[in-house]
Amino acid sequence: MSKIESAALQHRSVRQFADVALSEEQLRTLEAIAQATATSKFMQQFSLIRVSDPELKRQIAAVTTYDYVAGPGQLYVFVLDQARNVRLVESVHGDLHQLTNWDALLGCVFDATLAAQNMVAAAERSGLGTVYLGSVLNDPRRMIELLHLPRYTFPLLGLKVGVPADVPAIKPRWPRSAVVGVDKYPHIDAEALRDYDTTIKKYYAGRATNAKDNTYTQYIQQHLVDSMHHRDDIGAILRAQGFDLPQ
Numbered sequence: 001m002s003k004i005e006s007a008a009l010q011h012r013s014v015r016q017f018a019d020v021a022l023s024e025e026q027l028r029t030l031e032a033i034a035q036a037t038a039t040s041k042f043m044q045q046f047s048l049i050r051v052s053d054p055e056l057k058r059q060i061a062a063v064t065t066y067d068y069v070a071g072p073g074q075l076y077v078f079v080l081d082q083a084r085n086v087r088l089v090e091s092v093h094g095d096l097h098q099l100t101n102w103d104a105l106l107g108c109v110f111d112a113t114l115a116a117q118n119m120v121a122a123a124e125r126s127g128l129g130t131v132y133l134g135s136v137l138n139d140p141r142r143m144i145e146l147l148h149l150p151r152y153t154f155p156l157l158g159l160k161v162g163v164p165a166d167v168p169a170i171k172p173r174w175p176r177s178a179v180v181g182v183d184k185y186p187h188i189d190a191e192a193l194r195d196y197d198t199t200i201k202k203y204y205a206g207r208a209t210n211a212k213d214n215t216y217t218q219y220i221q222q223h224l225v226d227s228m229h230h231r232d233d234i235g236a237i238l239r240a241q242g243f244d245l246p247q
């Protein structure tokens with residue numbers, strides 16, 4: 001197996017980082033890699049905010065509810081961004097629909113997500129650890145305020161990157177047969193799903209920190225009753241930011 005494959009297959013999210021700042025050169029390389037990523041329709045629809053102010057980091061950590069976000073490790077926020085494109089054309093073109101509709105929003109999500117993952121892959125290949133922070137969506141309005149985000153932008157995803165202080169066990173994924181189909185949707189094999197429940201139960205029980213007694217089915221069941229209703233207004237916030245989406 002090549003070194004690159006082995007880094008990719010060794011992926012695990014890292015949430016504890018050593019108190020070692022990444023150099024300006026390391027950060028600029030990671031940022032350049034994010035920018036070099038393929039971009040839907042060549043529209044370059046994301047911005048990247050490097051968080052350097054410790055107080056701002058603390059305030060973003062409060063949005064995520066995770067203390068480790070305020071600790072060591074570089075914090076970034078990936079922002080969906082049509083503001084630059086709107087700026088280029090709004091004085092000559094009244095109808096901005098094609099920059100603000102669902103297709104444009106998906107373009108932003110593709111660009112920001114792929115750029116983030118390119119950064120993650122590069123960081124992991126160089127021995128750094130990373131964790132995504134979808135939890136910035138706990139309070140997008142607060143994120144918009146904290147980061148001074150203009151109209152036609154939206155804070156999609158946080159990312160921490162740094163020197164790992166802890167290397168967690170790899171989280172087992174579905175068996176290949178449950179996920180990969182040839183020419184059609186993969187066959188749902190009840191036995192494979194049951195086996196995976198057992199695999200995850202063992203993984204959770206044997207984990208060094210935050211051990212628990214859960215199957216994967218129980219984990220998904222828990223998600224149904226977790227209180228996530230504060231995220232129901234993401235659509236309304238996107239509309240308020242200028243995205244032209246149906247109710």
Ligand SMILES: Cc1cc2nc3c(=O)[nH]c(=O)nc-3n(C[C@H](O)[C@H](O)[C@H](O)COP(=O)(O)O)c2cc1C
Binds near residue numbers: 015064131134135170
């Ligand atoms: C879009 C996205 C958002 C995520 N948000 C968070 C988060 O807010 N906090 C966190 O601790 N982990 C977050 N994660 C990490 C996942 O929990 C993690 O990838 C998953 O549990 C699988 O574990 P692994 O990455 O170690 O394989 C996120 C991952 C993705 C892809």
